[in-house]
Amino acid sequence: MPETFDVKLEKKTYRPDPSYLEGSSMGDWETAYGRFMDDPEGFWAGIAGELEWFRTWDRVKEWKHPYARWFTGAKLNITHNCLDRHAAGDRRNKVALIWRGEEEGTERMYTYRQLHRLVMRFANALKKMGIKKGDTVCIYMPLVPEQVVAILACARIGAVHSIVYGGFGAAALHTRIRDAKAKIVITADVGFRRGKRVPLKTIVDEAVINASSVEKVIVLRRTKPLLELISEMEVDFDEVMEGMAPACEPEVMDAEDPLFILYTSGTTGTPKGIVHTCGGYMVGTYYTSKYVFDLKENDIYWCTADPGWITGHSYIVYGPLAAGATVLITETVPDYPDPGTWWQIVEEFGVTIFYTAPTAIRMFMRFGEEWPGRYNLTSLRILGSVGEPLNPEAFEWYYHVIGKSACPVLDTWWQTETGMHMIATLVGEPMKPGFAGRPIPGVVVDVVDREGNPVPPGIGGLLVIKEPWPSMMRTVHGNDERYRTYWNTIDACYTAGDLAVRDEDGYIMVLGRSDDIIIVAGHNLGTAEVESALVSHEAVAEAAVIGKPDPLKGQAVKAFVILRLGFEPGEKLKQDLIYHVRMGLGPIAMPSEIEFVTSLPKTRSGKIMRRVLKAKEMGMDPGDISTLED
Missing domain, CATH: 3.40.50.12780 (ANL, N-terminal domain)
Structure with a gap:
């Protein structure tokens, strides 16, 4: 630049x-x-x-x-200001939350008083499970009222929440669970998207393997018949709230x-x-x-x-x-x-x-x-x-x-x-x-x-x-x-x-952006994360990705891939790689285009110069390329 x-x-x-x-x-x-x-x-x-x-x-x-x-x-x-001060005042019976599900006719409403009580019950459930101030809870849920309840319940008792978008795959979820050392993962059996069920619980099952910090998985079961919970780690979202008092004093938190x-x-x-x-x-x-x-x-x-x-x-x-x-x-x-x-x-x-x-x-x-x-x-x-x-x-x-x-x-x-x-x-x-x-x-x-x-x-x-x-x-x-x-x-x-x-x-x-972040449909993707997902495929030796202007998404991901010996480029392999990225990082990170190449522009220290790839792709002058190895 x-x-x-x-x-x-x-x-x-x-x-x-x-x-x-x-x-x-x-x-x-x-x-x-x-x-x-x-x-x-x-x-x-x-x-x-x-x-x-x-x-x-x-x-x-x-x-x-x-x-x-x-x-x-x-x-x-923070929950005292989001809930208590309204529930104790003139907004007690004001609607705080309206939810519309994807299936026709599914909707729920909660007043500030009702939301306050639900949050306190779930906060008590977390406390009963041993969660205390400073512990980390990972939330991997569809956009349902229970997700908001879980978020506020964590804040209520001083637990640090780490929310992972429900569109991410098992590898991305696993990385985030391990880095945050989450003690509990809160999820749902499924999310609904375009008339299809997204199997969130299945993704969590894979993500918690070798995540030793996780003690329990709380599952919101939305479908009938109810998903069977087989592990001793797994508990039902509604069941953990049974018998919980709708009163939970907020943890006193320091501003910092x-x-x-x-x-x-x-x-x-x-x-x-x-x-x-x-x-x-x-x-x-x-x-x-x-x-x-x-x-x-x-x-x-x-x-x-x-x-x-x-x-x-x-x-x-x-x-x-x-x-x-x-x-x-x-x-x-x-x-x-x-x-x-x-x-x-x-x-x-x-x-x-x-x-x-x-x-x-x-x-x-x-x-x-x-x-x-x-x-x-x-x-x-x-x-x-x-x-x-x-x-x-x-x-x-x-x-x-x-x-x-x-x-x-x-x-x-x-x-x-x-x-x-x-x-x-x-x-x-x-x-x-x-x-x-x-x-x-x-x-x-x-x-x-x-x-x-x-x-x-x-x-x-x-x-x-x-x-x-x-x-x-x-x-x-x-x-x-x-x-x-x-x-x-x-x-x-x-x-x-x-x-x-x-x-x-x-x-x-x-x-x-002036750096190597790609913004796809408003979601930040690091080039390194997508490249890492590509290179984890057995056919890929090296990969570089760039963002290309896209009339709908703002930017789309284009990948340049060097194959390992013994693998031949082709449409079938392109589709396999796209699916591989989807399974690892989720649909947002899927490349919309893959180009097989024999080399990538690099500095003498081995850093891939993505701006050169981007300039070539856009038909622009790549600028100073004096640091290129070749």
């Missing part, structure tokens, strides 16, 4: 109806951001003061580069105690276990849920992500519940049984805030305006986008077709590592297709060259965060050196690994 580069910027701007800004909890960006910059610690203390603490903090922030401590000395439990580990793909080696802590993460997700989404008391809020990703942690579970929202979750996919499924849900439940990925938006574009046109979408008030840059074409379609040219579109930029939104266009502010927006109040962002010097508007550079924020990750589990690289790549800045450009108004367009 050159140090900086020119970018041709779009100039189009849309202005929401003035009523959005007039009714906004945040107010206009200039005033709110100025308030933050005048007194950064006072700003965050004000947000934190809206929540309930068992003991307030001695200091808002302690910063010793590259380590931050937020709300030092404070005591809390770990809340969860979430694994995200890295550019090298094994997946990174990002560690988030209780206090700062609670404040950041509450703040952004309430103020960036501008949540109102009567909103029906639907984030289409899965809790297996950070979006689900922050904007299905912790943030919206801390803010007292009514949260809709569903196991349905956007195009099954037809491309109108999600729009039917919007109409039926009166969804007001809809938060989804550009991949889904581009898929709907492919089906055309007919499907959303069949449904009444006038309940929608705010549209959000997450996971990857929202390209201008997708913005236009989303804004005009789904929002009827009336709903603000919030294109949010943030990461697993940041825990919360960092860049967005606040509700009521002018929107620019292709631009995520400006740093939200509370966040200091810049676009710089490799020496850390700010670059002028219209010039692309590296996106960095210049000051710590409450919900920032605290370390990488078991590998603090890996954590430090985020803050040491460019002096005194958090380096996000994304390329970006700023316009004259300070709006930021995120251009994509």
Whole structure:
């Protein structure tokens, strides 16, 4: 990548109806951001003061580069703010959670009082099984209410949860269980997807082999006849709750105690276990849920992500519940049984805030305006986008077709590592297709060259965060050196690994990754993880993968493979390799294209130069190749 580069910027701007800004909890960006910059610690203390603490903090922030401590000395439990304070107040009988299953007619609703009691019963079940503060619990479940209950029950008793997306295969699950040293795995017999059963329990059976830390597997049995539990390790989800009291005092947690580990793909080696802590993460997700989404008391809020990703942690579970929202979750996919499924849900439940990925938006574009046109979408008030840059074409379609040219579109930029939104266009502010927006109040962002010097508007550079924020990750589990690289790549800045450009108004367009991460349908895949899966096949000697632009997924995986002697390239082998990756890492990581090659571009030290492969694939100049071995 050159140090900086020119970018041709779009100039189009849309202005929401003035009523959005007039009714906004945040107010206009200039005033709110100025308030933050005048007194950064006072700003965050004000947000934190809206929540309930068992003991307030001695200091808002302690910063010793590259380590931050937020709300030092404070005591809390995040579930007290997500459940107790609502269940004991005016929101007691407000619906907290709405669930729609894939099978027609399957739906459940839970008030804050009901959800509170369920969480406490399951928390007591975990305690009875020997789980205590600091133990790790792995959650590998479909998107059902029991998953949310399990997450909150862990937090209730101070157990660290590690959620693994239910689309990952046995090898990926095994790696994460072992690295986190999980004592319990919580799963289900099956998930439902496109009318088919996904055998989650079968995957867990394989994943726990040689995972000596695992003491019990809790299984939610959804199908009849009930799946037989044969091992002494295996117990039924509902049965462990029988007889459990619906009262469980929340564990008193220090603000800096770990809340969860979430694994995200890295550019090298094994997946990174990002560690988030209780206090700062609670404040950041509450703040952004309430103020960036501008949540109102009567909103029906639907984030289409899965809790297996950070979006689900922050904007299905912790943030919206801390803010007292009514949260809709569903196991349905956007195009099954037809491309109108999600729009039917919007109409039926009166969804007001809809938060989804550009991949889904581009898929709907492919089906055309007919499907959303069949449904009444006038309940929608705010549209959000997450996971990857929202390209201008997708913005236009989303804004005009789904929002009827009336709903603000919030294109949010943030990461697993940041825990919360960092860049967005606040509700009521002018929107620019292709631009995520400006740093939200509370966040200091810049676009710089490799020496850390700010670059002028219209010039692309590296996106960095210049000051710590409450919900920032605290370390990488078991590998603090890996954590430090985020803050040491460019002096005194958090380096996000994304390329970006700023316009004259300070709006930021995120251009994509500057490293070897591939973002497929909003999901981060490390090249090393996919390459490792390929090389584990008996036919493969070496492999390199790159991300290629894809009109639907944003990026698709292309693999370059060198075969071992005795194996011949062919379509059958290509299909075998794709299936091999699917079984190891899950369908998200499947290469859409495989090219058999006899050599790969490498440096003299043996590092594969993926940018050369990518440049060749895209018909571009590969740049400096002086370090190539050949």
